[in-house]
Amino acid sequence: MAKIHVNTTINGAPTEFLCDANQTLLDVLRDNLGLTGSKEGCGSGDCGACSVMVNGRLVCSCLVLAPEAQGMKIETIEGMAEGDKLHPLQKKFVEMAALQCGICTPGFLIASKALLEKYPNPTEDEVRYWLAGNLCRCTGYDKIVTAVLDVAAEMRESAR
Amino acid sequence: MSEIQYQSAKTVKEAVKYMQAAKGKGYILAGGTDLLVQMKSGARSPGVIVDVKKIPEMVTVTEKNGSFTIGAATPAAVLGENKKLRKTWPGVIEACNLIGSTQVQGRASAGGNLCNASPAADSVPALVAAGCIVNVAGPTGKRKIPVEEFCTGPGKTSLKTGEIVVSLTLPKRPKNSSDAYLRLIPRTEMDIAVVGVGVSLTMKGDTVADARVGLGAVAPTVLLVKDAAKALIGSKLDDAALDAAAAACSAACNPINDKRGTIKYRTKIAGVLLKRSAMIARDRINGIEHRGHRPV
Numbered sequence: 001m002a003k004i005h006v007n008t009t010i011n012g013a014p015t016e017f018l019c020d021a022n023q024t025l026l027d028v029l030r031d032n033l034g035l036t037g038s039k040e041g042c043g044s045g046d047c048g049a050c051s052v053m054v055n056g057r058l059v060c061s062c063l064v065l066a067p068e069a070q071g072m073k074i075e076t077i078e079g080m081a082e083g084d085k086l087h088p089l090q091k092k093f094v095e096m097a098a099l100q101c102g103i104c105t106p107g108f109l110i111a112s113k114a115l116l117e118k119y120p121n122p123t124e125d126e127v128r129y130w131l132a133g134n135l136c137r138c139t140g141y142d143k144i145v146t147a148v149l150d151v152a153a154e155m156r157e158s159a160r
Numbered sequence: 161m162s163e164i165q166y167q168s169a170k171t172v173k174e175a176v177k178y179m180q181a182a183k184g185k186g187y188i189l190a191g192g193t194d195l196l197v198q199m200k201s202g203a204r205s206p207g208v209i210v211d212v213k214k215i216p217e218m219v220t221v222t223e224k225n226g227s228f229t230i231g232a233a234t235p236a237a238v239l240g241e242n243k244k245l246r247k248t249w250p251g252v253i254e255a256c257n258l259i260g261s262t263q264v265q266g267r268a269s270a271g272g273n274l275c276n277a278s279p280a281a282d283s284v285p286a287l288v289a290a291g292c293i294v295n296v297a298g299p300t301g302k303r304k305i306p307v308e309e310f311c312t313g314p315g316k317t318s319l320k321t322g323e324i325v326v327s328l329t330l331p332k333r334p335k336n337s338s339d340a341y342l343r344l345i346p347r348t349e350m351d352i353a354v355v356g357v358g359v360s361l362t363m364k365g366d367t368v369a370d371a372r373v374g375l376g377a378v379a380p381t382v383l384l385v386k387d388a389a390k391a392l393i394g395s396k397l398d399d400a401a402l403d404a405a406a407a408a409c410s411a412a413c414n415p416i417n418d419k420r421g422t423i424k425y426r427t428k429i430a431g432v433l434l435k436r437s438a439m440i441a442r443d444r445i446n447g448i449e450h451r452g453h454r455p456v
């Protein structure tokens with residue numbers, strides 16, 4: 001099968017890859033590019049473990065075709081920490097044990113970051129609905145929601 | 161061996177050409193939140209996937225003389241961020257913004273929701289209530305279809321081979337008009353409607369001057385319930401009028417029985433949601449806000 005050549009930007013770095021027409025962005029990230037931080041929980045848009053940003057929008061990478069990435073700007077969990085410096089959300093998730101097995105964590109972090117960049121002062125209800133497309137089998141969600149609300153408060157404080 | 165192809169069309173004409181050449185094996189790719197799931201499950205096996213998101217008129221919202229035209233592939237999140245559109249058609253926008261999760265919102269379009277032709281598609285009852293016109297382009301030119309005539313059965317539309325939906329036009333709003341959409345789902349989020357009701361109202365003083373009602377998930381296609389609208393028009397939304405309109409909605413139901421809702425339950429709920437939606441639409445005309453759970 002003739003492969004499609006795609007030029008894209010991933011976490012700020014120009015990147016090119018070859019893919020099939022029906023390969024998903026998640027497959028290419030994980031299998032072709034070795035960016036295995038994004039997880040596949042369901043492959044059908046239900047769990048959010050594959051969450052990435054495409055041109056500034058939160059999406060499920062399992063529901064994006066790889067050839068669509070041509071000319072797009074993609075941000076994945078691999079781009080969230082700056083070297084050894086964790087993003088405040090990453091730090092807080094560790095501190096508050098907002099994860100157990102960790103499969104859902106990259107998706108929750110990407111989705112929570114998208115939330116706080118857009119809405120720095122969400123209510124608990126808004127956090128829960130924003131994250132309704134991220135499933136976690138382990139934590140029971142409370143610690144995740146509390147972590148996000150705490151980081152939101154801290155980020156507002158330090159922005160003052 | 162048939163190879164699957166991906167084409168990104170730059171113009172409507174180009175998209176139509178690809179679809180025509182695919183001879184019924186072409187699928188438009190808007191947000192892909194139905195199409196990719198269906199491809200993975202094997203329910204759809206396209207020969208050609210035609211991505212329309214590089215076609216400007218299919219991903220933008222324009223307003224002309226008070227009438228909005230929504231590009232068919234515009235993501236629901238983008239629609240929700242358009243303040244003027246949301247203010248003019250709060251019911252249509254809340255329906256679009258109920259589709260899936262935040263992630264799904266970043267991709268899912270009203271055009272895809274309509275063309276997927278699920279009887280439970282959330283945006284469609286609101287579009288029916290709004291009197292939306294579907295702008296279609298095909299090999300033989302353009303045509304316009306009233307949205308309530310667009311779907312012909314579960315998964316079936318009136319599109320002919322090579323035809324695509326370019327945009328959705330919402331008519332100019334008379335003064336003192338608003339709309340609302342409510343659905344019932346067994347959970348609080350991320351579920352398929354058991355019943356969905358869209359109501360659009362125009363008031364003159366405290367009397368209903370005009371009304372349209374769209375009813376979803378209770379028949380093979382989303383229904384325009386003229387009898388419910390008739391019961392509301394001329395009334396002051398008093399109990400008798402609301403009861404009559406609710407009864408008309410229940411009478412229009414021809415639902416399936418399944419684990420998510422029995423026939424009896426769906427039929428009853430259709431009337432309940434009609435009343436609540438009508439009252440929210442009236443509230444909005446009177447400047448009382450009703451909003452969803454996600455931040456805006």
Ligand SMILES: Cc1cc2nc3c(=O)[nH]c(=O)nc-3n(C[C@H](O)[C@H](O)[C@H](O)COP(=O)(O)OP(=O)(O)OC[C@H]3O[C@@H](n4cnc5c(N)ncnc54)[C@H](O)[C@@H]3O)c2cc1C
Pocket residue numbers: 044045046187188189190191192193194195196197212232233258259260261264267268269270271272273274275276280281282283323324325326350351352353
């Ligand atoms: C996790 C999840 C939750 C969901 N929740 C909901 C929900 O709550 N409510 C709901 O109604 N739906 C829901 N859906 C279904 C889906 O998201 C919606 O139907 C959505 O609106 C589809 O839009 P899309 O742009 O992604 O369509 P696509 O998947 O791109 O297209 C859908 C179909 O329509 C065809 N098509 C698309 N655009 C056009 C066009 N312009 N012209 C001709 N044909 C076209 C495609 O070929 C395809 O067959 C959910 C899906 C997922 C994965």
Ligand code: FES
Pocket residue numbers: 039040041042043044045046047048049050051060061062063
């Ligand atoms: S793997 Fe993409 S949503 Fe579950």
Ligand code: FES
Pocket residue numbers: 098099100101102103104105135136137138139
């Ligand atoms: S920590 Fe295991 S799924 Fe969330």
